Amino acid sequence: MPIPDYPRPPFKPQQQPFPGKSARTDPVPDIGKDSYVGHGLLEGKRALITGGDSGIGAAVAIAFAREGASVAIAHLPEEQDDAVDILAQIKAAGVQGHSFPCDLRDPAQIQTLAAGVLEAFGGLDVLVNNAAYQRYFQSFEEITLDEWTRTFATNVHAPFYLIKQLVPHLQPGASIINTASVNAKDPTPNILPYSTTKGAVANMTLGLASLLAERGIRVNAVLPGPIWTPFIPAGMAEEKVKTFGSQTPFGRPGQPAELASAYVMLATDTASYTSGALITIAGAQAVL
Template identity: 50%
Template sequence: MTADPRNAGARPPYPGHQQQPRPGLSSKMTPEPDHGETSYVGKGLLTGRVALITGGDSGIGRAVAIAYAREGADVAISYLADEQSDAEETAGWIREAGRRAVLLPGDIRDADHCRALVDRTVAELGGLDILVNNAAAQVVNTSLDDVNAHDLEGTFRVNVFAMYHLCQAAVPHMRPGAAIINTTSEQAKIADKTMLIYAATKGAIASLTIGLSNLLAPQGIRVNCVAPGPIWTPIQPIVKSPDELETLGAQTPLGRAGQPAELAPAYVLLASREGSYMSGALVPVTGGVPML
């Protein structure tokens, strides 16, 4: 990876005609996203810890799983059953780092499944120190009438309700020094007119993060969130038109989409002792787009 941030990842134009049905797979993207497979070097920052990552099969979740494993953590990943092939590839990277991987397919819109994710992680890996609420659903709109009740409720169930259910289940297992890291978005502040519902959920996540950080600080549990900008992940060919995909990230000051590997260090910082005085923070990783 070059030291010049303008060229640290592939630059547009990207191949535009590569749309995918939901939920989308990394293996079908051109170019394939960089999750840090050949670049991330661990420093033992998470030795002996256990992490649960939702949406851990691909994209940002896979990059975080690889980084956490190389930092010494055992990792459980949550994903949809249709993403099994991506999940198995992520598990391979975790195991290559010498750590244990637990694969947990299912739909986090179901509150019982959220609780089961935590129970299985604790049962199979012996505890839970880090919860990364990363899975997300995104719908786009051209008008107010484009989003129906099903899309509205489904997006909130994945992005917000599941986060609450997972935190509620996880906290009783967490000790002082544990960390919860939520994935919000630059859309929490920018709120593009074509992403009404997605932006609303990401704003809710940012607020929920602050509230949880205040609630859990007396227990020694830190809660923070990361706000990605346009990142080259499978959500992009699901929701973007060919023209939008071709120019993804071109409008950022750095002039390109980010790669999942470029998010992982922020999640490592927030999970490790290096971030011990960080709680209630929103960390932007946006290619230079300001979040005011």
Template identity: 50%
Template sequence: MTTDETQRDPRTMHREDPLPAQQQDEQPGLTAPTSPTPDHGEDSWIGHGRLTDRKTLITGGDSGIGRAVALAFAREGADIAFVHLPEEAEDAEETTRLVREAGRTCAAYAADITDEARAVEVVRRAVDDLGGLDVLILNAAYQRQREGIDTVPTDEVRRVFDTNLLAHVVITREAVPHLKPGSSIITTTSIQAVGPKPPLFDYAMTKAAQIAFTEALALELGEKGIRVNAVAPGPIWTPLIPATGFPDDAVEEFGQDTPLGRPGQPAELAGAYVYLASDEASYVSGSVIPVTGGKGF
């Protein structure tokens, strides 16, 4: 078999040119009305037993990046628990189906983790349902387009901070006592952490803070044999994008400004998480892996 038959041009993989204009009125965005349907690796991810029996908790695991990670981890042999908002029940059912189809345990919890008591309960239930915890993936996020600093509502900024930061602190605080040497924590940060855009300034603030959180935890928990890393996505096509409030032309041109000329798909991120959770990354901690289509990080 020749190289031309085994390699694919990354500029043309997954390409939809252009994306259709679309809006979803409220977050969380849902998969069904998102066009084209994001690729989570349903037809492409082949497992190789790299995460056999790793007990994994994912926040925001129902759709987009979270679903792609849940699917890849399950096909690599991991058991999965994930949390989602009640409004995302339909997406959560599909993620659960995909994990169980891979022959692994799956537990899904409908909960708003900005409620501290609910966040604490999620970790307790995951430990009980999975019989322990080996991997924690902090992926839940909220973002909205802002018209300007002079009009931004305080309650909206608070929701971004509560979802993207405070909930992660609570979940991690509750999870760490259950993690043993060899366990790992992986945060989903963003290219916005280093290249913030004004319409997403509050979201970008939380993503920069997540990098500091990751680096500080890596220093603290390394002595316990727990690795802490992050993945920094660039423009990835998920239900979050049409639900952010971007104008139609921004949705249509989403990801076109990358060197590869297109947005990424959730499936294209999954490998970074699998690597960081696996023994192949045994000397990797305090690191951020950018998956950005060539945009600088």
């Protein structure tokens, strides 16, 4: 299948309230609805994807389902419309699908999410920690303690606590996949809280890979570069949205569908020796 002629900047200047809606993002991101073809690589597996209602999480949910995995997605309650759409895509693949609205900043809701997924599936094989929060700041003075705390609560504390809840129920061969960012290695100053948390996620991934190796649980992370999702108009300044992705050698942002195969690979049994990997997907952008 030829690679689509994906959109290139300049994009229409646009902003949305966080976390953003797919239908209001112009152009609408490609999450693989019409392009991803599965090959049974995850047949019989059970997966939970946080932030699975749009963007990268939605693309991963569709790919996992079409590879044969039963998929649960967690999402903010206000993202119910997008979640219904993705849940329909999951079920159309002929697998079991579940949707769990929750705010991952609340440990009690994380406990409820973990219990609900385990009850629905009878266990879990793959956890994808993808949900995140980002906000753009014009200056250092704009960064409040509340914003700093909110970013860490969503991007660092939530995945740690969800892993804490689920690890006792994971069997050898299970896979944990965290979504970090190229900002872990090359931080963008105007999204300092987000960049800092993604550095923490990358380091948490490496540490957990060692800690959980004796249990046969693999832990890896994907580090996306500029990817066109509702996250962008919801978390960046309008002038940055207009030129988003232009700095890459590809000259454009990636689409969520272009990342899904990396998550699939990390979830497969054939990746049994891959743990502690930080996989950068950034359109040839050098990130050291």
